[in-house]
Amino acid sequence: MPRYPYIIEIAVVVVLVFGLGCTEDKPPLPATDAQSNTLRIVFTWPGDDLASRQELEIRDRIAQRIVREGVGKIIRSGTGMGWMDLVVAVEDTGIARWEIEPIVRNLSPDSGFTIQVGEN
DSSP, X not given: XXXXXXXXXXXHHHHHHHHHHOOOSSOOOOSSOXXXXXXXXXXXXSSSOOOOHHHHHHHHHHHHHHHHTTSOEEEEEEEXXXXXXXXXXXXXXHHHHHHHHHHHHHHOTTOOEEEXXXXX
């Protein structure tokens, strides 16, 4: 029997408490090559609130429409405190940006969002 039988459980709790309690000023950047053809759609709101179920559903509908219309392929989505994002692999960032903006505005007209090229 181990000398400290609950050490692993205690370590996990400490990591979760400190890891989940921290916030960042900016959402983390995607782990993609800066030279790749990716666009990152970042939705932000004031404060450190997590995305609501409705906001996540809107983000998922935006992602589905981007794929359905052949604009690009979703390679990652994320959320944090005060932000959520979609990272899209595209053939041409200029054309895709022009196609993505009306999709987002149509499905979420009141959202604050930016479209970043690569890892900006």
